[in-house]
Amino acid sequence: MQQSTVNAFYQNFLGNSPEWYKLAIIACLIINPMLFALDPYVAGWALVLEFIFTLAMALKCYPLQPGGLLVIEAVAIGMTSPGHIEAEISQNLSVVLLLIFMVAGIFFMKDLLMFSFTKLLIKVKSKIALSLAFTFASAFLSAFLDALTVVAVIITVSTGFYMIYHKVASGKPGNHTDHDHTEDEHFDTPTRSELDEFRAFMRNIMMHAGVGTALGGVCTMVGEPQNLVIAERAGWNFIEFALRMAPVTIPVLIAGLITTVLLEKLKWFSYGAELPDTVRHILVEYDKESDSKMTKRDKVKLFSQVFIAIWLIVGLALHLATVGLIGLSIIILATAIAGITDEHQLGKAFEEALPFTALLCVFFAVVAVIIDQQLFAPVIQWVLTFEGKMQLVMFFIANGLLSMVSDNVFVGTVYINEVAAALKQGIITRDEFDLLAVAINTGTNLPSVATPNGQAAFLFLLTSALAPLIRLSYGKMVYMALPYTIVLSIVGLIATYYGLMDWTQTLYDMNLIEHHSAAGSATESGH
DSSP, X not given: OXXXXXXXXXXXXXXXXXXXXXXXXXXXXXHHHHHHHHOHHHHHHHHHHHHHHHHHTTTTSOTHHHHHHHHHHHHHHTSSOHHHHHHHHHHTHHHHHIIIIIHHHHHTTHHHHHHHHHHHHHHOOOHHHHHHHHHHHHHHHHHHSOHHHHHHHHHHHHHHHHHXXXXXXXXXXXXXXXXXXXXXXXXXXXXXXXXXXXXXXXHHHHHHHHHHHHHHHTTSTTSSHHHHHHHHHHTOOHHHHHXXXXXXXXXXXXXXXXXXXXXXXXXXXXXXXXXXXXXXHHHHHHHHHHHHTOOHHHHHHHHHHHHHHHHHHHHHHTTOSOHHHHHHHHHHHHHHHHTOOOHHHHXXXXXXXXXXXXXXXXXXXXXXXXXXXXXXXXXHHHHTTSOHHXXXXXXXXXXXXXXHHSOHHHHHHHHHHHHHHHHHTTSSOHHHHHHHHHHHHHHHHSGGGGSTTTOHHHHHHHTSSHHHHTTOOHHHHHHHHHHHHHHHHHHHHHHHHHTHHHHHHHHHHTTSSOOOOTTSHHHHTOO
């Protein structure tokens, strides 16, 4: 009886995760207390590497549970304290509010986003122009909205189109509700070939859009959660953040768009797939039917969302309120105008962001361990032995390599905290801190497109219902992202080395940004 109880517990533990993964986590939980008794510094690094491992294995098990267990144990054995974790979360409350309210707010603007992307897919017939449009549109939207939401909308549009075509190609009647769009064994050879072309086309579009969210997400303080952490530490508003990043982000954006065109034109790395004419005809007819069914209320809702989007951009640009509060205002405006007053309807908007918000709080708990055990102090001291431009390049590389295998929010948060601590201790000047903050932000955002581990939007795409439909695997994503990874990383490095310092001095000379005093917010937030 006792043995069966143990077996039942083991089966329940971490659900359907692989056996080897469960054993690995259990082994970590057993080893960590012994390591901490022998050498707290070594135990701290073991915890960080174990946590990065849970992030890298996110497809096997969502990192919240294994990562959370490791953190709970870390608190229990004295690596950090609940008070310090609470202080870290409180200090990053603006980021938490960004994820809770902004993501939920954009959820209620999906009608406008879906309408826009649907028209883009239908109206633009040139594959090169369409790919460029998706990359740029994703970049622009991700500079002001949450990248995860932008990708979620494009996934929804793409999945809808796939289901429409699959149903028609299967010969099912229009009112058939039990159609299985995951099954295509009954397709004849010509139709199957056409379906494979359509899948290749959708893989191209989704990868361009995913990279686009990275190109735009690096530009502003709301593009990625770690951007806001960096902006908070540095005391930068929306405009100053964008201006300081510009010498790196603008060349990278241009290089990314050129890469999109070249990949489609040269048909390298599985790009260049065209939308079959039969599929286009089916989608156009469906779009016409959808437009004909649009009521006056639907049109009013779309127009109202346009004005809400304008308020979002203006509110962020002029820093009229914190990002989280602007997100809350979007929820109120969008739901009031659309007539969404049911509590359960409101609840759906928060489902997307809350798991990641909980995981982010676990991030901050690991950050508390890093600070208490002074884990990154030797690394930061070594990188700071470099001077001038090479120092910036080394920070870009250090952040980039780690962000390729681990979540870039975690990496960015750790490094900006350590640099803030170096500023407080007088190791670096405030001007050096500002330049390093740019290198950290661009380093975490750009090379992280290499794998789905680095960016939440890429991981969301890989774990979505669309990925198996269009045959988009982990390996395929890495392969298709490779040219972007190389171009974005090289151009980012070159821009960091040659342009960052001169551009920042130009901004000072033109009085577009101010020299922050040594008593600025970065010092206050240092540990």
